[in-house]
Every structure is written in C-alpha cells, then in structure tokens.
Amino acid sequence: MRIFPGLMCFLWFPVCIAQIKISEVMFNPAGTESSDEYIELYNASATDSFKLSTIFIGDQKIQESVDLNGKSPFLAPQCYAVIFDSDYDVSEGAYASLIPESAKVLKVADKTLGSAGLSNSTPESIIVKSEQGDTLDAYTYSLDNNPGFSDERIDLLIDNSPGNWANSQVLNGSPGFENSVSTQTTELEIKVTCSAIEGVQPRIHSECVFVIDILNTAEILYENLILKIIVDDSIVLASHQIPMLEPGEFYQIKAPWKPITAGKLDIDISITSDLVEKFKLFEFWVEWPKQSLVINEVMFAPLSGEPEWIEVYNRSDMEIPIAEWKIKDASGRQGLVEVVDSLVLKPDEFALFTADSSVRTIYSFTTDMQVVHIRAFPTLNNTNETIALTGKSGAIIDSISIHLAAEKGISIERIDALGSSVDQTNWTYSLSEAGATPCKINSVSAVEIDLAIDTTSVLWPDPPPERNKYFHIVVPILNVGKQQAILNNWRLTDRADDYVYAAGTSSMMIDVGDTLLIQIEHVANKSGTHNFAFEIDVTNDNRRRNNRWIFDISVSFLSRDIVLNEIMANPLSGEPEWVEIINLSSQPIDLNNWSISDGTRRGKLMFNGGKLILMPKDYFLITQELSRSDDQLGMVVPEQWPSLNNSGDSVFIFDQNDCIIDSISYTDANVGENGVSWENMNFMIADIGPAGWDFCVSPKGSTPGRQNSLFVEKLESKSKLKANPDPFSPDGDGIDDHVLIQYDLPMQTSNVNLVIFDLRGRKVRHLLRNASSGPNRALFWDGRNDEGQLMDVGIYIIFVQALDAAHGELLKLKKTIVLAKKL
Incomplete structure (x- = not known):
C-alpha cells in the first residue's frame, strides 16, 4: 500500500514522540543505483518492541508499507531494520555479508524507495508515518557524500536536527549495526538468535536453541563475566561464567530450550562482572505447531453470486489465537485475517475464512460458528491449486495441493481430519446435499460402515471402445469406514433403457482401507455416448450416497458410418x-x-x-x-x-x-x-x-441434400461378373458416363487382374494389375484407354482373372459391355 500526501515544501518536520528512528540513509550507493539504496530504522526503546506493519516509509511524495514477506512484524528493542527496494538480492546483495543476523532485512511493498528511488542530485526528505498519518520521524539528507558513504545519525536518542547527522566514516555505511559516527560507547555487543532444531522458526513444544554472540568492543580485558538468560521471567540459563574476554575477542554460547508457550516472548540477557553490567532485552515470536490448525474444506467454485471460502479446523488440544494469520495461494497472493487479537479457536472448533460474510445466510449458520473476514482473499484456481495457512510470524502451519477439478457449488473436503494434508487420496468432493459442510463435520469423514466407489481411480478403456467390440472398465471399491464391510452385489445399468449390462452377485468382505477392483466387460451395440449407472449394495452401509456413480462412455463409430x-x-x-x-x-x-x-x-x-x-x-x-x-x-x-x-x-x-x-x-x-x-x-x-x-452434371451445379446427379446404382444379382449401366455412354452429359463393374469370387483372398479388351482381342484398359482382393469388389470404367483417350462406340470385353495361390485355384470370368453414343 502507498500513501500519496499533498505537496509539501519544508526542511524541518514536527514529529510525534516515537520509539522508531531513522538512523541511516544510503541515497548514493557505490553499486547499482536503486537496488543498493537503503533506509535504516532503529527501535530506541529499551523494553518495548515496535510493530513495523503499522508504518509507512518513503520520500516527501510517497510513503508505502513494508513487505514483511512472512517475517515477524516486531522489531526488538534497541535493534535495527534495514529497508531496501524490491529488487535488492538479500542473499547475494552488496550488504549481505555486512548486515548482522540480529537486524531485520526488509523491502518496501512497491518497487522503489519513495516515488522513484532516492535522488543523489536533489536533497529529499525521508519520512516515517503511522497508520493514522502522524509523522513519527523525518530527515532531509545532504548531498556532500561520496558514492558509497551514507548519512548516519550521531545520537539515536535525541532529535533529528541536521547537526545530529554526519557522513558515514566507512564505505557502504553501517547497515544493521551501530553507526560509525555514533557517540555512544558499547563495551559489550550482544547478539541473540533463536531457532528450532528442525527449521528456522521456533515452535511451541519443539526443541530450540539460543545462540548468544558476545563481542568485547572495549579496550580492556574482562574477567569472570556472568551470563544469564531469562525468558518471560523464567530462567533458561541461570548462570554461565566466561573466564576471560580480551579486547576484540568474540565468544559464543548455545543454550537449548523448549518453548512451552506460543506468541511473543521477551528474552532478558544480563552480563555482569566487577567492571561491567550489561542488560539487553530481545524479543522473539514462537509459532504454533505445524498442522495444529489444518485446512479442512475448500469451496473453489461456488454458485454464481456466492463467495469462495476456506474452512480451517483446530485438531490440537490448545486454544489458538488466529489474529493476523494469512492464507496464501500458489501465485503468492495472500489474504490477512482481520479479527481482534482475542479471537481464539478452541480444540475441535472450525473457522470459515472468506471475504464475504454472506456465507452465514447461505448455509444457515448459528451464531457460535466462526466466520472470519479475510482482507484481500486470494482468488482460487478451479484446478491444481496450492493453499498455505501461515501463522502470525509467516511460518507455514498447514498447506495443501489439490488436483481435483472443481465442480460448481461442490466443495472439496478432507476425509480424515487427522490424516495427511498432502495425500491426494485424503481429499474428495463433498457428499452433502447442500454441496458443502462449512463449520461442520465433513460429509466424507469416516463412519462405522462405508464402502465407496472410488471414482477418481477408475481405469478407463484406452483407446475408446468401438461398436460391437468388448471393452473393459476397472472400478475400485474402497472401504473408507471404520469396520469391515460386506459387498453384496454390484450392477451396471444403461440409464437410457434401465437395461442391466453387467452384474456381480457374489458377496465379498473388504477390510478397512482395502480396495476391491471390479472388472467390468461389456459390448456396446451402438456407437455414441452412453449414460451408465454403476451401483453397489452393502450390508448396513452408514453412508449410501457414495454407493452410486453416474458416468458416460463414448463409443467410437466405425469407418464409413x-x-x-x-x-x-x-x-x-x-x-x-x-x-x-x-x-x-x-x-x-x-x-x-x-x-x-x-x-x-x-x-x-x-x-x-x-x-x-x-x-x-x-x-x-x-x-x-x-x-x-x-x-x-x-x-x-x-x-x-x-x-x-x-x-x-x-x-x-x-x-x-x-x-x-x-x-x-x-x-x-x-x-x-x-x-x-x-x-x-x-x-x-x-x-x-x-x-x-x-x-456434378445437374443444371444447378450441385445436389446438396438429395441424390447425386452421377449416382450409379449397385446391382443386386447372383451373377459372378456384373456391369451397370449396359450400355453406357461416356459423352460428358452426366448421364451414364461411367460403368460400374462388380465381381463376386468364391475365394476369400486372391490376386486379381481386370482388363478391358475390344472384339479383336486388343487390350484397351488395365483396371487391376495383380491386385490383392477379397471375395468381391466394385470399380468404375470411364470408357477411356490406358492413355486417357475415349474409345469408339462398340462392344468391349471385361476379363477377370483371379489366382488363389495358397489353394492352387485360378478363376476366369468374362462379360461384354456396350459403349454407345446417344443419337
């Protein structure tokens, strides 16, 4: 989000007293101009964290929000946040090795810092505003810097007057750590990180480790330093002695820890000796366990005018607050849960995430059903969609990837709420008459006795079946109930005439989780689309809605239908x-x-x-x-x-x-x-x-929708060799221009020669030359010889010779035909 204020011309900004400070501005970097620019913020409070999601930062023209990219929005006391434009490469950028782990590295929500990056030719004003539009801090930088040297604040605890700023003393500035021009003296520098043994984000009841880095920045030797770590007033590391720490020396301690609460945690670090007392407060976010809340049902394709929604279910034994949780889709679009911090989901409770609360009236919700408004609810794809549920820190709590194609008004439900989120067999279409079961136990959840037709795993005939030929379908019957079940019989019915094409009558016992494959063999006596019903009969089935399946089989037509x-x-x-x-x-x-x-x-x-x-x-x-x-x-x-x-x-x-x-x-x-x-x-x-x-010889030039003008009848006769018409007149008038020659042979296969002779025995036309043939064949003669010349009027001889070499049979047929001309 960006804020566009009116035109402002000033050099001094009245600001609210705030704990967030602009501590450094790199407007003229040594590297790539825009991507290496940065603004550093500092949380001046010694005790309180600062919520970065509540600010807007930029120049005098435009201020924009900070993209947390799944990170915790809280900046710990006396810690730094370095903010870049969206093109900066966090892992490989110019400052990657310079910025300490204790600092937050973030980017602006839009592409550039300010309206068009930070100018190095015209002084610009850097402004930080609250959500309410109050100016929290502001600074107008000077232009006397060499490339790669930032403007740094000298004293982070006093005002932002020009006299409290100076050019950095080091190349690339001091992003994420104490400014090089600072007048503060730090005798011991402390950095703390906390991460899970498995993964980065600490989670409740998971093994974690604190890593405390201590650097002696003083010029004296410290002996017998005593380190203590206190988390929310509970001692984690009561006492650890550091025998000696010389000037410039670095010391690291790792302390194991298992969080027993989730949410924001305060970590107090104290280091004491005869010469020094150092106290520092750090803040971390402990996330809820993975799949403590799960995505339980999704409406990808609602009916027209109805909203999309996602149902989540608390399958843990904890009460979990869901304020500022997010829903993300495969494209990265995300929606934010907009509820009060006090809203919690109790064990076995549901919540419906949606952008439109009208779902209450669509599904007749009771007042105790949780409908949670999502700002910027991501538009869901109707097939192959991935959805992630993230906690307040941005860490993933649950994610699903659904490959089922959406059906209008029908939700996709999780079968076993305690089962895997990524197992495709744990998801199927709702069986509810309403098309969905929001904030209720899913219609596909396991019951005591339940055999189901597994329509997603059917083995179809490939290629598609042909008329008058057998084809096979394999239909899986899955026991999704909690007990053994008995399949009494099954049947396949053509719905057009209720004819039962196939059936099985033998009883079969199917164990829980097992699948029985029903192999159906069928002959389609007609081509086209057939609408079938496949049904099973089960003893004492508690859910009969998944015992009937309606489907189509498309039977191919035959050549020349x-x-x-x-x-x-x-x-x-x-x-x-x-x-x-x-x-x-x-x-x-x-x-x-x-x-x-x-x-x-x-x-x-x-x-x-x-x-x-x-x-x-x-x-x-x-x-x-x-x-x-x-x-x-x-x-x-x-x-x-x-x-x-x-x-x-x-x-x-x-x-x-x-x-x-x-x-x-x-x-x-x-x-x-x-x-x-x-x-x-x-x-x-x-x-x-x-x-x-x-x-075509019709005067109209064509004969659409009626018999063709050149149509020649095929004679039905018992003779071995036939010709029609006889006589024929190939004079180009469209009437009797061709003769249809047909032969019928007593051989199933043979090699045929078919020759036209004149009455003197001279060969006129060779129509077939040793051609493979079945018992019958038909072909046309147009009255021309092999050179394409039209023959004279007269009597011609049709001679057929057929040889069946396999059986040693030779057959010869002759017939005369008259070629005439009309008078």
Whole structure:
C-alpha cells in the first residue's frame, strides 16, 4: 500500500514522540543505483518492541508499507531494520555479508524507495508515518557524500536536527549495526538468535536453541563475566561464567530450550562482572505447531453470486489465537485475517475464512460458528491449486495441493481430519446435499460402515471402445469406514433403457482401507455416448450416497458410418464452400462434437441444443457459412472452417472420439468450374478413392441434400461378373458416363487382374494389375484407354482373372459391355 500526501515544501518536520528512528540513509550507493539504496530504522526503546506493519516509509511524495514477506512484524528493542527496494538480492546483495543476523532485512511493498528511488542530485526528505498519518520521524539528507558513504545519525536518542547527522566514516555505511559516527560507547555487543532444531522458526513444544554472540568492543580485558538468560521471567540459563574476554575477542554460547508457550516472548540477557553490567532485552515470536490448525474444506467454485471460502479446523488440544494469520495461494497472493487479537479457536472448533460474510445466510449458520473476514482473499484456481495457512510470524502451519477439478457449488473436503494434508487420496468432493459442510463435520469423514466407489481411480478403456467390440472398465471399491464391510452385489445399468449390462452377485468382505477392483466387460451395440449407472449394495452401509456413480462412455463409430458424398471446393462468388455427408449406419447419429479437417485446420461441430441427430440415409451439410435458404436441409458451421484449396486438398471427418470415419483427397484436376461440385458416384462402394468421384452434371451445379446427379446404382444379382449401366455412354452429359463393374469370387483372398479388351482381342484398359482382393469388389470404367483417350462406340470385353495361390485355384470370368453414343 502507498500513501500519496499533498505537496509539501519544508526542511524541518514536527514529529510525534516515537520509539522508531531513522538512523541511516544510503541515497548514493557505490553499486547499482536503486537496488543498493537503503533506509535504516532503529527501535530506541529499551523494553518495548515496535510493530513495523503499522508504518509507512518513503520520500516527501510517497510513503508505502513494508513487505514483511512472512517475517515477524516486531522489531526488538534497541535493534535495527534495514529497508531496501524490491529488487535488492538479500542473499547475494552488496550488504549481505555486512548486515548482522540480529537486524531485520526488509523491502518496501512497491518497487522503489519513495516515488522513484532516492535522488543523489536533489536533497529529499525521508519520512516515517503511522497508520493514522502522524509523522513519527523525518530527515532531509545532504548531498556532500561520496558514492558509497551514507548519512548516519550521531545520537539515536535525541532529535533529528541536521547537526545530529554526519557522513558515514566507512564505505557502504553501517547497515544493521551501530553507526560509525555514533557517540555512544558499547563495551559489550550482544547478539541473540533463536531457532528450532528442525527449521528456522521456533515452535511451541519443539526443541530450540539460543545462540548468544558476545563481542568485547572495549579496550580492556574482562574477567569472570556472568551470563544469564531469562525468558518471560523464567530462567533458561541461570548462570554461565566466561573466564576471560580480551579486547576484540568474540565468544559464543548455545543454550537449548523448549518453548512451552506460543506468541511473543521477551528474552532478558544480563552480563555482569566487577567492571561491567550489561542488560539487553530481545524479543522473539514462537509459532504454533505445524498442522495444529489444518485446512479442512475448500469451496473453489461456488454458485454464481456466492463467495469462495476456506474452512480451517483446530485438531490440537490448545486454544489458538488466529489474529493476523494469512492464507496464501500458489501465485503468492495472500489474504490477512482481520479479527481482534482475542479471537481464539478452541480444540475441535472450525473457522470459515472468506471475504464475504454472506456465507452465514447461505448455509444457515448459528451464531457460535466462526466466520472470519479475510482482507484481500486470494482468488482460487478451479484446478491444481496450492493453499498455505501461515501463522502470525509467516511460518507455514498447514498447506495443501489439490488436483481435483472443481465442480460448481461442490466443495472439496478432507476425509480424515487427522490424516495427511498432502495425500491426494485424503481429499474428495463433498457428499452433502447442500454441496458443502462449512463449520461442520465433513460429509466424507469416516463412519462405522462405508464402502465407496472410488471414482477418481477408475481405469478407463484406452483407446475408446468401438461398436460391437468388448471393452473393459476397472472400478475400485474402497472401504473408507471404520469396520469391515460386506459387498453384496454390484450392477451396471444403461440409464437410457434401465437395461442391466453387467452384474456381480457374489458377496465379498473388504477390510478397512482395502480396495476391491471390479472388472467390468461389456459390448456396446451402438456407437455414441452412453449414460451408465454403476451401483453397489452393502450390508448396513452408514453412508449410501457414495454407493452410486453416474458416468458416460463414448463409443467410437466405425469407418464409413458417415460418408463424404459431395464437395463444393470452388463455389460461385459470394457463396460458401461446403461438404455434404450421409449417414450409412443403421442408427441415428448425434453429430455434436464431431469435426471436419483438411489435415491442418480442424473445426468442431457444436450445436446450441446439445444434439443434432442425423437419421440413417439422411444427408447433412457442413458449410463455411449459413447462406442457403433450404429449411429442409440440416447444416452447421464448424468452430473453424478448413478452407478447401482449389489446387488440391484432403477432407477428413472425425467422430466425437477423434476417430477418422471417412476421408478423401483430391487434386486440382478434381476441382470443377465455379459453382460445380464434385460428387461421389456411389457412396456404398468403399476405398475407391477419386476414381469413384466426378463433376456434378445437374443444371444447378450441385445436389446438396438429395441424390447425386452421377449416382450409379449397385446391382443386386447372383451373377459372378456384373456391369451397370449396359450400355453406357461416356459423352460428358452426366448421364451414364461411367460403368460400374462388380465381381463376386468364391475365394476369400486372391490376386486379381481386370482388363478391358475390344472384339479383336486388343487390350484397351488395365483396371487391376495383380491386385490383392477379397471375395468381391466394385470399380468404375470411364470408357477411356490406358492413355486417357475415349474409345469408339462398340462392344468391349471385361476379363477377370483371379489366382488363389495358397489353394492352387485360378478363376476366369468374362462379360461384354456396350459403349454407345446417344443419337
């Protein structure tokens, strides 16, 4: 936060009597200009700590708050705080080895000190203000310093007049320790640190250690120094004798300690001898144990108009104050608990952290339920979110990382309040009818007898199942109760017709914590999306809400269930490109989430109503834009249109599972004149490619939504070799321009030659050359020879030779066909 006061022009500041003092200003550092600037503050009190979170610091234009970055806000008596801009590197910066551990190293909440860093060309005023806007201290620095030499306060206990300031006597100044120009004499310098054996922050009931560093800064020898440490009037180290401490000598003592209370602690250090009496007060913060309070429930995705919230639970046996605790998310955003210091959470009590107290009315809270306001509540991600709960010192008390995708209006609950926070299996969706259980025992908490369908660990078929083929699903049944449980039976039902596809009737005993894997084998007799219900029956189950699971299985369609039938790649000016498809399957097909592609761009078919049903043998248009006025023809514009290139392209049709159902490739020779489509001459014939397509001969140039102008019927006959039409007239008028040749063989596999001869026995066209074939096949002849020349009117012979080498069988078929011209 920054404060923007009005314009001020003065050199002397009336200040309130305050314990916090500006003790040093480095406005012209030797290193990088902005990042090495600093302002040093000093707590002049001998007994009281100072709360740094209550001040704003800056220049005469802007003052801003201090970013504590999780550190305790308290500055101990007679200690220093050094404040940098946000770019300073605490561990590697210019002063990293210079600043003692006893000093606090902090940064301003915004980027720079003051409005734009501290000027070394124009004198600026350094100002410290309280939350109420009172000036606690102020100083206008001079410009007679060499680079790297700060302005230092001479006497920290008197006023801030210009005569009480001087240039530092040492390069880089004295950040975090006694000023080089100070008139005070310190015979013994004492530094104290306190840390946990495991981790940095001391915690209640955890092994800690005091480290006391003593430096003799006097010019005399001290003998028989007696050191005492008193914590909150309780003696930790009653007496320790230092036999001798020479001038300049350093002495260190480590004293083990286990805190029995949490919160702010005063540590009194006394060093006495015949020549000296030194007393100093230090202050430390002892944090609450890890996971004494835990995050117990999270509402990531509330219903529209409702707030997000986080529930915490006190699972310890202590009463814990929660004032100034914080909630942080993965991005570092944090919210501060805004309550009075007296608010405590008793053992087994809940508290709801939120930015909006309207949750009281949403969930009908009683007056004794704790709803705690969070300032700057972090916006929660709906999936893969990490949340940390930190104590007043900034140390982490609990943290969770949730990978479950949020469901609207449904909270995510901890299953076992005493279990692990980071174990993903200890979290699941609320089972409450209200969608959540704020400030109540979680709906998923363990009961005596409870078998649950573990929907998060289901093994799905991969790849997606196909029609008329078996697929497998493995469904885990987990005993989340406190006792053994008996699974009586299970069943899988298609909800569309209540048909039971699979069931198990053998009773099974499942121990606490164990999982039984149910393997389901099923044949889907229809493609598309199937809505199933999987249910289990359990003896005396105390919680039946997790005994039923509703889910969808998407069954892939088969190749050529949908067939490409007509393509308009070169429309008239102002008209859209389009592709016509036809449903060749025996079932209605929902085209929602199908897609069309050219191999590069892909557009999904989406419908506002959720479904578009294409009945068997019906046509449908996928178009670049809706410009046609034919209300009887179904059509849709995909999310992205794959432009059809006139120089050649490919067209693919994908089902809802991204399986290719049909495709065709064409060249520039297959693109007609403007407004003329390219038609499939018989959509019932598979794998014939461009040879089975030709240009539309309808006067309108295309036939969308009806039978193609070039459609050739496939004869149903028992003959071995067939041709239709006979005669045919390949004169380019669009009528009988191609003959459809079909053969049926008594062999399952063979190598086939199919040749057209004239009546003199001369080879005209080789349509198949030793081609692998099944028992039947169909293909077109356009009346041209192998050189592409149109043959004369006359009678021609179709000759088929099939060899089944594996069985030593050779079959020959002949049939005549008449090539004619219309009169």
